Amino acid sequence: xxxxxxxxxxxxxxxxxxxxxxxxxxxxxxxxxxxxxxxxxxxxxxxxxxxxxxxxxxxxxxxxxxxxxxxxxxxxxxxxxxxxxxxxxxxxxxxxxxxxxxxxxxxxxxxxxxxxxxxxxxxxxxxxxxxxxxxxxxxxxxx
Numbered sequence: 227x228x229x230x231x232x233x234x235x236x237x238x239x240x241x242x243x244x245x246x247x248x249x250x251x252x253x254x255x256x257x258x259x260x261x262x263x264x265x266x267x268x269x270x271x272x273x274x275x276x277x278x279x280x281x282x283x284x285x286x287x288x289x290x291x292x293x294x295x296x297x298x299x300x301x302x303x304x305x306x307x308x309x310x311x312x313x314x315x316x317x318x319x320x321x322x323x324x325x326x327x328x329x330x331x332x333x334x335x336x337x338x339x340x341x342x343x344x345x346x347x348x349x350x351x352x353x354x355x356x357x358x359x360x361x362x363x364x365x366x367x368x369x
Contacts, residue, residue, distance in 0.1 A: 228353035281320035
């Protein structure tokens with residue numbers, strides 16, 4: 227299955243997005259973001275990564291297609307390509323990067339976790355393939 231992972235520098239920004247049932251990406255001048263954003267289907271599964279705590283948090287379902295607009299009233303900075311989400315849980319529960327060995331997709335692999343679970347800003351709107359068992363474990367840990 228595919229999931230979409232989005233990063234945030236702070237837990238405060240994650241709380242703001244969850245409270246608004248909305249996510250977006252930092253403002254970039256890369257045209258490929260817009261074309262990749264159009265490919266993310268409604269109903270897709272998503273996950274947030276917090277750089278500040280080095281943890282994954284708050285799985286969600288994509289509820290609306292990304293819009294080609296800037297958002298100025300949720301986060302301190304301008305963010306772009308906002309889309310509606312249905313959060314499954316909240317940021318109180320987190321899965322630290324050092325605990326990812328519980329996931330079959332990571333367990334026993336030579337590659338570092340961040341080469342398997344794409345959290346880099348330049349991979350926004352790019353799907354990460356995981357197994358259904360991985361998703362089930364993520365949901366159980368974070369909800």
